[in-house]
Amino acid sequence: MTTLLDHPAxxxxxxxxxxELARSVCLVARLALPAVAAVVxxxxxxxxxxxxxxxxxxxVVGAAxxxxxxxxxxxxxxxxxxxxxxxxxxxxRGTSTPLRRLGWHALGSMTTGIATGAxxxxxxxxxxxxxxSTAVLAVWAILAGAYGLHELGLVTLPTPMRRQQLPRHLRxxxxxxxxxLLFGAIIGPGFLIYxxxxxxxxxxxxxxxxxxxxxxxxxxxxxxxxxCLPSAIAIVHTRRGGSMPGFxxxxxxxxxxxxxxxxxxxxxxxxxxVVLA
Numbered sequence: 001m002t003t004l005l006d007h008p009a010x011x012x013x014x015x016x017x018x019x020e021l022a023r024s025v026c027l028v029a030r031l032a033l034p035a036v037a038a039v040v041x042x043x044x045x046x047x048x049x050x051x052x053x054x055x056x057x058x059x060v061v062g063a064a065x066x067x068x069x070x071x072x073x074x075x076x077x078x079x080x081x082x083x084x085x086x087x088x089x090x091x092x093r094g095t096s097t098p099l100r101r102l103g104w105h106a107l108g109s110m111t112t113g114i115a116t117g118a119x120x121x122x123x124x125x126x127x128x129x130x131x132x133s134t135a136v137l138a139v140w141a142i143l144a145g146a147y148g149l150h151e152l153g154l155v156t157l158p159t160p161m162r163r164q165q166l167p168r169h170l171r172x173x174x175x176x177x178x179x180x181l182l183f184g185a186i187i188g189p190g191f192l193i194y195x196x197x198x199x200x201x202x203x204x205x206x207x208x209x210x211x212x213x214x215x216x217x218x219x220x221x222x223x224x225x226x227x228c229l230p231s232a233i234a235i236v237h238t239r240r241g242g243s244m245p246g247f248x249x250x251x252x253x254x255x256x257x258x259x260x261x262x263x264x265x266x267x268x269x270x271x272x273x274v275v276l277a
Contacts, residue, residue: 001217011225011270013019014022018148019086019252019253019256020256021254021256021259021260022153022155024257024260025256025257025260029260030152030153030154030260030263030277031154033089033261033263033264033267034148034152034263035265036155036264037148037264037265037267037271038145038267038268040268040271041267041268041269041272041275042271042272042274043270044272045271045272045273045275045276047276050194050276052133052134052137052277053133053210053274053275055272055273056136056137056140056206056209056210056273056276057210057215057270058272059140059144059206059269059273059276060202060203060206060210060215060219061203061205061209061219062265062269062272063073063144063199063203063206063266064199064203064219064220064222064223065130065222065226065270066197066199066262066265066266066269067190067199067200067203067226068222068225068226068227068229069093069226069229069258070196070197070199070258070259070261070262071190071195071196071197071199071200071223071226071227072226072227072229072230073196073251073254073255073258073259075258079165079166079183079231080166080180080183080184080187080227080230080231081102081231081234081244081247081248081251082104082235082244082248083107083176083179083180083183084098084101084102084180084231084235085098085101085203085231085234085235085238085244086244091216095189096175096176096180096192097175098231098235098238099235100177101176101177101180102180102228102231102232102235104177104178104180104181104184105180105181105183105184105228105231106184106224106228107181107184108180108181108182108183108184108185108187108188108223108245109184109185109187109188109224109225109228110147110184110188110221110224110225110228111184111185111188112184112185112186112188112189112215113188113189113190113221113223113224114188114217114220114221114222114224115188115189115217116189116216116220117192117207117213117215117216117217117218117219117221118186118213118214118216118217118220118246118260119210119213119216120204120207120208120214120220121206121208121210121212121213121214121215121216121217122211122213122216123209124207124208124210124211124216125211125212125213126211127208127211129165134277135198136209136275137273137276137277138273138274138277140202140206140209140273141269141270141271141272141273141274141276141277142270142274143201143202143205143270144202144266144267144270144273145266145267145270145271146270147198147199147201147263147266148198148262148263148264148266148267148269148270149263149267150198150263151197151198151259151260151261151262151263151266152259152260152264152267154261155182159198159201160192160201161191161195165193166183166186166193166196185229186226187224188220188224189218190204191204192221196259197259197262198262199262199265199266200223200265202266202269203219203223204242207219207220230251233247234247243248
């Protein structure tokens with residue numbers, strides 16, 4: 001019997017599944033949104049007038065929140081929703097339920113995510129003071145704006161990500177709860193797999209620049225919880241009579257729109273940070 005878990009690995013771009021950016025969101029919208037976001041971000045910095053450290057911390061928190069949502073729109077995010085929510089085949093061991101598997105997935109993701117954030121903050125703290133804070137903030141602001149435009153498809157920049165998906169063989173070689181836990185542990189650090197949003201790299205750079213293990217652990221925990229949202233929503237969707245194929249199709253349709261929103265928000269954070277600098 002064919003099940004949801006039998007599907008082959010999804011390629012990163014497949015037009016009939018994941019529409020091309022230019023066909024999903026028109027150029028006018030992709031030009032207008034970042035312009036508005038930059039003005040709003042810059043105005044917010046002028047009105048709030050925070051000191052550099054407080055303002056930079058706020059911008060990095062913003063990058064974490066963007067990552068927590070935007071990183072879900074990836075083939076790995078879709079795979080996890082399938083593993084967590086799909087009915088367990090009768091021949092497989094265990095008595096796990098979707099809610100239990102979601103809990104195991106969150107545990108695995110938060111465990112490795114918190115450790116990663118703390119280490120990044122600790123290592124960054126060793127270098128705090130070596131580089132002037134204004135220079136760090138200016139570089140972060142420029143990168144946020146530039147990668148926001150990259151997300152919008154207006155420029156092309158290098159993305160230092162590992163183009164690796166979650167290992168498919170685990171789905172058949174272990175009990176569903178163990179797969180959920182292991183997938184969470186692999187996803188938690190962020191850099192071990194393909195991750196969609198450039199906001200993740202702004203988050204890493206920001207946590208390292210602020211040099212706070214506590215802040216790093218907190219923000220990475222937030223990202224880990226945020227990345228559980230598709231599975232949580234899929235559970236609600238299926239319990240209300242919806243189908244998993246229908247849910248996954250909707251995720252793919254919304255994919256590019258989320259990418260554009262992410263890009264505009266990054267440009268807005270860049271505008272906020274550049275005024276602080």
